[in-house]
Amino acid sequence: MLILLPASLDAQLQRDSGISHFEYAVMSALSEAPQRTRCMSELADLANGSLSRLSHVVKRLERRGWVRREPRPEDGRYTNAILTGEGWDKVVESAPGHVEAVREMVFDVLSEEEVEQLRRIGQRIHLRLSPHGMMAQRHGQD
Amino acid sequence: MLILLPASLDAQLQRDSGISHFEYAVMSALSEAPQRTRCMSELADLANGSLSRLSHVVKRLERRGWVRREPRPEDGRYTNAILTGEGWDKVVESAPGHVEAVREMVFDVLSEEEVEQLRRIGQRIHLRLSPHGMMAQRHGQD
């Protein structure tokens, strides 16, 4: 399940929208940000990827006209990635299909009770894996 | 969680044993087979990968001395992949660390009850995603 589910979700996005799940995550994170803008390192964290990977991907998204980059005015070390109008349209066009796929693959086959159980289980495992979760480990509490 | 867990498991294997999760799955599937032997297409299914990907990976495993290939005697279209002695040792050496990682990341943070819930939930989603699961769905095409 841990292999098939991510692969299936990736495949749906690739098939229906021509983008990878990572690209979707990046554009989606931008679409929810104030000014549709975030700096690269923040974006890398949100999309769960390395800065290097993000840099390559944003270069491709820029080439496709969905994102543009500019240095942050008050500190030139930061690079702001900004979702363009076309990028916004792309997210709006891709999102419903992706959400529907998640519903079909996951929520449709579970009862309401199971959804709640999965939420708790996922939360615990996620907490254990996130950097913060490692801290809490010794004190055995969440 | 769906992003972090596979990534963390991959990272553990890469760090401690120098192999990818897919390579581990391939060698593990061979180690459990009669004669430590399976044909390529069967192996691709078991490891949840394409035949092409498997072919490339087995070529690399062969170069590292962990697997060898030979045509099946009674039907030359099939290629048998066979785990070597060294390959067996590699699996035996890698398995405990990987099993322990899964335990730490998943089972340690869940109660017995939650483990049982996760088993049921995983089974349902897996069934929905596997080719057979699509059939079982009430004739709904997508």
Added chain:
DNA sequence: CGATGTCACTTGAAGTGTCAAGCTAAGTAG
């Protein structure tokens, strides 16, 4: 003011995955 350090990011090369095309062995029809 210049040297040094750090931070945020980019780049190029090497490795890996994917896709389409090709190869060989076995089966089938005339």
Added chain:
DNA sequence: CTACTTAGCTTGACACTTCAAGTGACATCG
């Protein structure tokens, strides 16, 4: 026996990820 089809697998080109090294902007210290 020849021609065609199918099954199982391999290959090569291209795209993506990763890793190590590099760049430029700002901060600090003498």
